[in-house]
Amino acid sequence: MTAPPTDLETMALAGRERAVFTRPPGLRGVELLSATFVSHRYLPHAHDTVALALIERGAERYRYRGAQVRAGVGEVATVLPGEMHTGEAVTPDGWSYRVLYLHPDWLVGADGRPLAGFRNDVLADAALSRALRRAHRALLSADATTLARETVLHGVIDHLSVHADHRIGRELPRVPEAVWSVKARLDATPEAAVSLSDLAAGVGLSASHLSRSFTQSVGAPPHAYQMAARVRLARALLDSGESVAGAALRAGFADQSHLTRVFRRVVGLTPGVYQRSL
Structure with a gap:
């Protein structure tokens, strides 16, 4: 043992x-x-x-x-x-x-x-x-x-x-201006609930066009990028002493279990173990 x-x-x-x-x-x-x-x-x-x-x-x-x-x-x-x-x-x-x-x-x-x-x-x-x-x-x-x-x-x-x-x-290929704008929006407020149509309308593209361009330029579709951005936010909250449940809520996850599942898929360990290691 x-x-x-x-x-x-x-x-x-x-x-x-x-x-x-x-x-x-x-x-x-x-x-x-x-x-x-x-x-x-x-x-x-x-x-x-x-x-x-x-x-x-x-x-x-x-x-x-x-x-x-x-x-x-x-x-x-x-x-x-x-x-x-x-x-x-x-x-x-x-x-x-x-x-x-x-x-x-x-x-x-x-x-x-x-x-x-x-x-x-x-x-x-x-x-x-x-x-x-x-x-x-x-x-x-x-x-x-x-x-x-x-x-x-x-x-x-x-x-x-x-x-x-x-x-x-x-260096990375130049990111199209519309994709850069959407990426910046997701980085700034990853916890916000937003649809692909909303994001596309904000930059004057169709939803399908934005999805293709974003995936090609960034390396992941918008929803996957948002989820990774939410994990970054949750990680910063955990670093500041926020509880796992509180970090889940503030970072836009459905609940603590949702954060735990996604956090492990991105960081490699659960948020509880991550916070205790600090």
Whole structure:
């Protein structure tokens, strides 16, 4: 029998699935996830951070930047801020990984230039993988000082610099003005009940035209984007100390159970476990 979970340990989700979310003390804009997933499938969502996921077992695939991407053992899957993506197992055995989420302010190379993107979405670099694993463990260690944590973290960034792509062409395609307006509206008030017809009328498009354009430009249909935005709002409310039930109500979910189901599909763990980990 395993020991009772501590603040930094996992809650069993279902069968062999488990996940641990952590924010290392003293490091703003740094978050960690250690997880094993089998049947879990992420809903389309985006992060405000750069996600660096080291695959420790199995393989993961995810829809990203208009393509299906696959990452296997020892490889580092990357996701840039604001990029809609999914995530699921490649085989019935699932996958295990360590994820490091970094605010873009951390991603500055030795030459002083920001690491706005990478030449490949999945990085096969043994030195980077070792550095990421070492950093992940140090950031979770209660014995590590802030200086030690920052040192290993910058070691990861130094290895990432090798894969930096500073070409302007790596930026997202220009989002049509109407889609940008709808996206901004959903970001500003994700909790609001709104129909596709209402959104389309607000930008002078037909509902079908807006749905196609939004999905093509953003990487997810409007309703899926709204749900991910509601999870972001709920997460901010939980960070501020709001109860799970209160966060569900204020973020526009039908009830606490609804929030719990969707939150897990986006974050990888339930809102209760997420809040306790803080």
